[in-house]
Amino acid sequence: MQAVILAGGEGFRLRPLTRSRPKALIPVGNHPIIEYTINALVENGIPDITVVVGYRREQVVRYLNQSELDINVVVQEKQLGAADALKCAEESVTGRFILLPGDNYIDSASVAQIKSAGNALLVAEHPQPSNFGVVTIRDGQVCRIIEKPDIYPGLTVSTGVFSLDETFFDNLNSLEIPEAVNRMIRNGTPVRAIPTVGWQDAIYPWNLLKMNSRVLKSLSACRSGYISRGATISGSVQIGKATKIGPGTVIEGPVIIGDDCVIGPDACIMPDTSIGSRVSVEPFTYLKNSIIMDDVKISSHSRCVDSVIGEGAVLSDHISTVTGIFSAEDSGSGRLITGEFGAILGDRVSAAPFTVFKHCIVGNNVSIEEGRLISGTVKDNVVVK
C-alpha cells in the first residue's frame, strides 16, 4: 500500500500565515500539519509515501529532509489544483494507494479504517459544509460529491482522504478529483463512504486554534531544558531542549514549548498554547489558547489569548488581544465569514508598547506605533502610525 499526500497548495484563505510556507507546513501543536498525516500513515505500516509539493516547495522539502523516512517528493510546477497535483504523482504509484490532503489533520484510527476498504472515501460531519465537497450517501456507498454548494443536502462532507487504485488516473483526465470520482461511480465502480471523527480542516486562520487544542489533548508530558525550581508546572507540558523556564512562572497544560526559548520569570502560560522555538516571553505576560510560532518575542505585561502569532513577531510590553467576533467577506466566494478569536498576526509583525489587537487580522511585516487600537484587517507591509 502506498500513500500520496498533496501538499502543493498555498491555502490562500489562511493568509497572512501562508506567505513563507504552504498550508501543510503551518505549525499546529509545534508540528507542521502534514506531520500528523505522515505519522498516521507510518503508524498504519504505510511508509511508502509520495508528497506532491508546489507552492514554496523548498520549505516542504527542507522539512521532509529532516525526517528519517525516505519520502518520495514530486514537484507540481504550476499550482493548477489538486487533480493536477495528483496527476504529477502518477508515475510514482502502482496498485492501491491512499490519497490524502497534506493540510488537514487526520488521525491514525481514520487511516486504519480506510486502508483495507477497497475504493472508499472518508466522510465527516461539518457544521459549515459549504466550504467542502458535500457527500450524498446511500447504503454506505457514495452517490455523489457536490463541490462547495451554496445549498447543501446534508452536513456530511468529504475529507479528501480516498482509497483508490491506479486505474483512477484514467478517470482523471482534466477533471477535478470529486468530478472524477463521480464519473467513476456513474461508470459502475462503487466507492464506500466511511464516516470518521478523526479529521479536521482549518479553512480560516482562526480554525487553527481548534486544531491546536485538539492535537494538544494527546500531548504526552516530556521536559528538558532548564526549569527553575520556583516554576509551577501542572498538566501535560512538553518543554524542548535548552529552553529556560524562569522562577515564578506558572504553566498549566496542555502546553508545548519548543527549543531555545526563554519563558519568564513570572510568566503565565495557560492551557491550549503552543510555543515554537527561540521564543521569549517576558515577565507578567499571560498566554492562553494560542499558537506562538518560532522566533517570537513577547515583552512584559502582555496578554495574548485566542491568537495566532506568526514567525519572528516582536511584540513590546503591555500589548493585549481582545477576543470577539470578526467578520469579513471571503475573497473567493464573496460569502460573509465570521470567526471568534483575539488576533491573527502574520510573520514579523512589530508592535510598539500598549498596542491593543481587537479581533483583527494583521498582515506580514506590519509595524505598529505606540498605543494603537487595531481592528479589522491590516494588509502586508503597512506601517500603522
Place this chain on the structure above:
Amino acid sequence: MCGIVGYAGRRDAAGVLIDGLNKLEYRGYDSFGIATSDDGIHIVKKQGRISENGSSVSGLTGHIGIGHTRWATHGVPDDKNAHPHTCCTGDIAVVHNGIISNYAKLKRELIAGGHLFSSDTDSEVIAHLIEENLNGSLLEAVNDTVQILEGSYAFLAMSKDDPGIIAARMESPLVLGLGDGEIFASSDMTTILDYTQNIVFLEDGDIASVSSDKIIIFNSGNQVERAAEIVEWDAGAARMGGFAHFMEKEIYEQPEVFFNTLASVDDGEIIEEIKGSSGLRVIACGSSYHAGLIFRYMMEECSDIPVRVDLASEFRYFRPVSGELVIAVTQSGETADTIAALKQAQMHNCRTLAITNVLGSSVTRVADYTLYMRAGPEISVAATKSFIAQLAVFFQIVNHLCDGRYNYMDKMCHQVIEEVLLLDMEDAVSLCSGAGNLFFVGRSVFYPVSLEGALKMKEITYIHAEGYAAGELKHGPFSLLSKDTPVVAVCTPGNSRTAMLSNIREIKTRGAPVIGIGEVDDPDLEDIVDVLIPIPKSPVSGQILAVTVLMQVLAYRTAKVLGRDIDKPRNLAKSVTVE
C-alpha cells in the same frame, strides 16, 4: 585531492567501494577505479564519473578491495592514469591521494632497475617501490617504502598474497571505520557513517594493517593505539532529499546552520587567548578567505586588536610575527595550503586556532585550539552553508570581544536569511544569465561579500565574474564597462551609502546595467538601478548574511538557467588537499 576508499569484511567489496566513491566524488571526478582481491587482484578503472559508469565494475568479486576517484594533478585524466596502479606483475595494487614530490627521481631509479611504468602519475612509483621491497610481508614492504617517499600521501595497498589492506598516511586525510566484522578506510568519514559511527583517525606517519576483524597501527616502527571516536554526524544529511541539487539543499539549510553555530561557539579559553594576542592573522583559501576579510572589517571596527588576512598559499612568503594568534579557516580541515601555513606559523612561535567543519580533521591535529562550525556535511563543491557557519563563528568571536555588542542582533540574523530565501529575483537572473562578464561591487564589509558573490557566480555558472571594491572600479576596470557587462552593486544604509550611490551613478553613466542590492523602501536606489533586489531591514550583521545568501541564490538560479553541472562544476574539487 582525490578520494580513496578501502574495505575488508564479509560483503561484496565492489558494492561498498562504489557506494563510497559515489559519496567521495566531490573530491575529484576525472576518473575512477577499484581493485578487489580473492584468488588474484581484479581491477576496473575508467575515465569519467563514477555516478555515470559505476555499473561497469559489477563483475568484480572478492571481500577485500580498494577504490579511488581522481582529480588529476600528474598526468591527464584518462584510463591509464586512473588508479588503482599496479606493480609490474599486477600482484600489488595501490590507490593514492596526495603528491609524491620526489617521484621523478624515484621513477628514474626504478626504470633503471628494470621496472615498467604504465602511467604518467606520481602514484605508480608507490606500487613499484612496494614490489621492490616486498619480501614476504606487505606491511614491512610498505614500511620500507614510506621511508623513501617525500611529499604528502594517504594510500591503500593490497597484494595477491596478503589477506588485508595496508593503509599509510602522511599529511593527507585517512580515516578507518570499525564495523561488525568489517573495516572501512576512506579519505572522508562521510562515506563510512552509513555503516558505522566508530571512527579511528590516523595520524601522520601511521601505517595500519587492516583485515576484516582487526587493525594494527604502527608509527615509526612502533605499535601504537588509536582509540575509536564515536561520530554522531547524521549520515542522512548527505542525502539530497527532494531538492534539485545539493547546493540548493545546503542554501536552504543556512538559517539553522547559522543559529546552531552561533549557539555553539562559547569557549572562554580561546577568547582569552585572542584578547592576550598582539594581533590576529587569518589564513585561508577561497570562500574561507572572504570570511576572514569580513571578520577583519567587523573586528577592527570595535576592538584595538589588529587583524591581517592572508591567502594560505601566499602566507609562506611572509614572515609570521611571534605573539600573533594565527587563525586557520578551512571547511574540510584538510586544505593542504592552509595546513602548511599553520605549521609554518607554529615554527615561528605563533599560537594557532583552527576553524573547521570536520571533527578530527588534519587541521585540528595541528592547531592549538579548534572551533567547529556546525554546518554538517557539505557536498556541493561551491561552499554555501560552511561559509555562513564561518561567519557565525567570526560573529560570535567579535561578540565576545566587544562585550556582547552584537548579541541581540545576531540572534535575529537567521530570520533575515529566511526572508532572503523567499525572494524572487527573476529579472536579475535573466540579466546575469545573458552576460559574458559580470562585476560585483561593494564598499566596506560588502567588498569581501562581493568577492564571495563573484566567486560563487564564476565557479558554478562559468560566467567571468569579478569582485571589486566599488571605489576601485574607476582605477582601471571602468574601461571594461559596457551595456553587456552587468554590475551587481551592494548599497545598504550605513556610512558607505552616499559614496556607493555616486559609484552606481558613475557606472550607469558608462552604460552598464546595474543590479542593485539594498534595503526595502529605498527610492534613491530604486531610481538609479535597472533591477533592485530588496533585502529586509536589519543591522549590519544581518545585512552581511542577507547579501551573501542572496548572491548564492542568484548564482544558483543563473547556473540552473544555463544548465550547468551545479554540484560538480568542471575542473574543481571540494577539498583542495594538494598545494
